[in-house]
Amino acid sequence: MHKAKLQNKIAIGSLYGISGLVVLILVALLGYILVSGLPQLSWHFLTAPAKAFLKGGGVGVQLFNSFYLLILAMLISFPIALGAAIYLYEYAKDNWVTSAVRTAIEILSSLPSVVVGLFGFLFFVVKLRLGFSILSGAFALTFFNLPLLTRSIEDSLRTVSENQREGGLALGLSRWETVNKIILPAAVPSILTGVILSAGRVFGEAAALIYTAGQSAPALNFADWNPFNISSPLNPMRPAETLAVHIWKINSEGIMPDAKAISSGSSAVLVIAILLFNFAARYLGKRLYKRLTSA
Amino acid sequence: MKEQSTSVASLERQLKKHSKAAKLEVWGRVVSFSALVLIVAVVVAIIGFVASKGIATFTTNHVSLWDFLTGKNWNPGIKDAHGKPEVGALSMIVGSFLITILSALIATPFAIGTAVFMNEISPNRGAKILRPVTELLVGIPSVVYGFIGLSVVVPFTRSVFGGSGFGILSGTFVLFVMVLPTVTSMSADALRAVPRFYREASLALGATQWQTIYKVVLRAATPGLMTAVVFGMARAFGEALAVQMVIGNAALMPHSLVDPAATLTSVLTTGIGNTVMGSLQNNALWSLALVLLLMSLVFNLIVRLIGRKGRLQ
């Protein structure tokens, strides 16, 4: 028995060690990014437009583009993913067709995003003549995002117990009403987590956007919110380099003297934004769950 | 008697009238089904697109499939002694597999250990620290991983293991951190699915916590854990930007872990902008994408197989 106890102690101890190490890795990662990036941050950096080859450019336009593109992509992909996940989990019969569809979706999610980007380029930019634009980028991101989101929503639906569905059906509700009024509210925290996590991935995606939303960021006129004007931030037909693409670009071909500083500053901004997403997700999830589950 | 029959008829009418619920049900089915159709159309379009371009190497450019899979020289722009283009993808296939398997090997104990910690030993700290931490790791963009790899991992590998620092080893380290969160959170799900009473029964029999974890919980969760690992491998196999920055991108058969090597994704992303659509060079790159797609299919089938076995047990 002594041996077992000792073994127990050692094993549990090493589990503590492993988990500690994982936390350490993250802290080191974050620390590295923030320590090298935070000194670059300033109001000017966050709001000024980028400069092609001179010092002192900012990432204001890129930052705005990232958020705008993210919101558009989410607006397009969330309803589709939600619908598909509902069909797959709630309606589809458990047969080989369903299984084939699931496999196909999985496969799409493991393709390198540059392939999705090139497909988006040939289809949206060239064929549909959308040009290098936010819209093309949003569609490409939708393609990139749909498999992940569908899967995560389906998982969320799975976390809601089957007896909740029976309860709804036994009250004479249709399956659709049951899902909408009972299952989805109960699954909101977990769906929200999935959405935010995929938002983080979309926010940091570069390869799919290089060929679709483009890698140039014409200066915007932030006083002009008329989406039909070319210099308006809201115009969905303008090319829009995002923060992640910007990092990629200045690291590969940037010739401005402060390229390195801009790159680490942008990385820090990106990571901070994703951190904020995570905290917001947790907070909102809790709030929303409370709102939906009690009067 | 007559009265009764009319009341039956009216009840039947009421029961057969299409209620609002029935209409909503039809509407819901149509809406959600069309969403699914849309996704499937997207998937089919992309897969079809990649396949048609990837197959063109063999049909239009007449490269033999065997040469493609076993050739070691990757110079699509150049013809070899027999006048055939050099499109041997073996070194990249080997590179992709090596890096995937190695990173999975390192990540698995860490991921399962962390999942066990989160689920069995300290659920409180698990929920408060580890889960947010792993979710954060998922969110860090691969570009950023790549640059940290380039500025930290590569010099580290160079000073400790020698060589130029670029190679499979550095790629493995970077991928290890990248797949860790995926495998951890899926493993945690698998452990969570093991019923409480398994643990209670084992502890009641006088087993230590570790014995319970090792002999009962991990055993019961094995199929789920394997799924998690295979899934992590699938992610690693398809990762492009981060690996590309640290592996060195030399389409050579890897002789050691610290020599530059290449993966399918790294060659694909590096080369695609420098080739012209429809040319052999471009088609050959799409063939690499096709290989990736097929591998992803294989990984999926493995996951499914494990899942089925798990259910049978």
Added chain:
Amino acid sequence: MTKKRWFQGIGLILLVALGVFAYQTRQVSHAGQSITAVGSTALQPLVEAAGEQYTGEHLGTFINVQGGGTGTGLSQIQEGAVQIGNSDLFASEQKGITSKQLVDHRVAVVGITPIVNRKNGVQNLTTQQLTAVFTGQVTNWKQVGGADRPIVIINRAQGSGTRATFEKFGMNGHRSRTAQEQDSSGMVRQIVATTPGAISYVAFSYVDKTVDALHLNGVAPTEANVIDNHWKIWSYEHLYTNGQPTGLTKDFIAYVESPAIQKTLVRQLGYLSPDQMHIERDVTGKVTQIGGAR
């Protein structure tokens, strides 16, 4: 329930009204012409900066400049999907480009130099030595008079314009052995700077304090040497159009070729202007003397 419907209805009407209002009040003058230039990432900053200046001076125009690589630029201009294809190469040098329609506009000259890690202890190589290094006949720096350190070759990706130029003029057409490949100059420089024994090649504008530029056969990689072709590793930067350009495309290319850009932006970005050159080189490498700098 009905109340909610009302609010939804009013909201929808407001939204539509807002949209119509926005459409009516849009700046018509700004929605004028627009063209797209795609291709070489190396050329992108120049065209982008020129585009910004041009649109600043000519209201109502919009010039959309994107990267994607030389291959992408040439294949898109060949298909007519864009108005300008930016290229580091002569179109006929790029495999897969067959169109005879493409019209070349040389807007800049870029000098390319071998760069090495600062600790390699080598400042000068002959063409033979350089070729030997890149073909793998020489594997240690001490064999060419440097430190005792293995040579680490870093290439640009296959199909890259910089690599094609380097192999053609720096290595007399020999092909580099398979080695590390990177798809951008910035990455190459960073890797050469941090990797002992590394050698690669970049455009002049990417050379900085972190790396050493090599002399070749005793000739220094300077603009003066490029101008009279003493330094042979250089290439033109091209804007390709499908057929003779018209309209905005024509005006814009003329603008880029004009002294307004050639004397300012082109030089600020580390390029040479074709106007400065004393010689002209065609796709086959044939050199002819021309009048000299204007």
Added chain:
Amino acid sequence: MFVNNDVQTNANDMLERHIVQPNDPQHPIVLATEDLHVFYGKSEALFEGDLQFAQNQITALIGPSGSGKSTYLRSLNRMNDRIATVKGRIMYRGVDVNQPDIDVYEMRRRIGMVFQRPNPFAKSIYDNVAFALRLRGVTGKKKLDELVEVSLRQAALWDQVKDDLGRSALGLSGGQAQRLCIARAIALKPDILLLDEPASALDPVSTSQLEDTLLKLKEQYTIIIVTHNMQQAARISEYTAFFNQGRVLEYDTTSHIFTNPRVQITSDYVSGNFG
């Protein structure tokens, strides 16, 4: 013990069975099944269930695990549609509701169901009861408040929760949750209430409270209850059906079943010598 094993494999007619349908003019038949067969895939889970149920009475379905009683109950309001094939007729007040053109949602409003495990929705107590009403077009806060109160009173839950109707229903105890599920079901004013082992997850005190509630409810509803607990069946039901291996072997008044069973297996089962 298993005297009839080989007999059963032969045919229904050979089985020892004793079926007496209710016949009480005070309590006419509201629901009856005729020639009902249920299949899961190709295997038959219920071979025959011909039972009639009397209005405003409690009918108990008893039998060992896997005897088909739950399958039978769930078939009555077609909750098994997605997972099983149900053949035969389910006559609800003279209308066969096991037809494809029947609107199951309307039918389930009239034939409600409460499940083994309490399954309150992740909503407030108030909304648990009110929300199906809202979806069925009941509007007006006053009317809803009234219906919620009446339903909760009928389910004997009102006094315990009236002060915090806005609280999440997930915080209720098992017995309270189960009564909330009953309140939720009766809020729709069903005709028949099906209960699938409603007390199996409850403690004895909650169970006896639940039984009291059911006895009151039968004044307004026809109740069919599946139970494992024979004392419970004896205490609350007027009629009892005994299921074994997918068949109804005996159906009669509860007093007959428990005091004078005609079939040997029933007798063994109710006396506790079986299974």
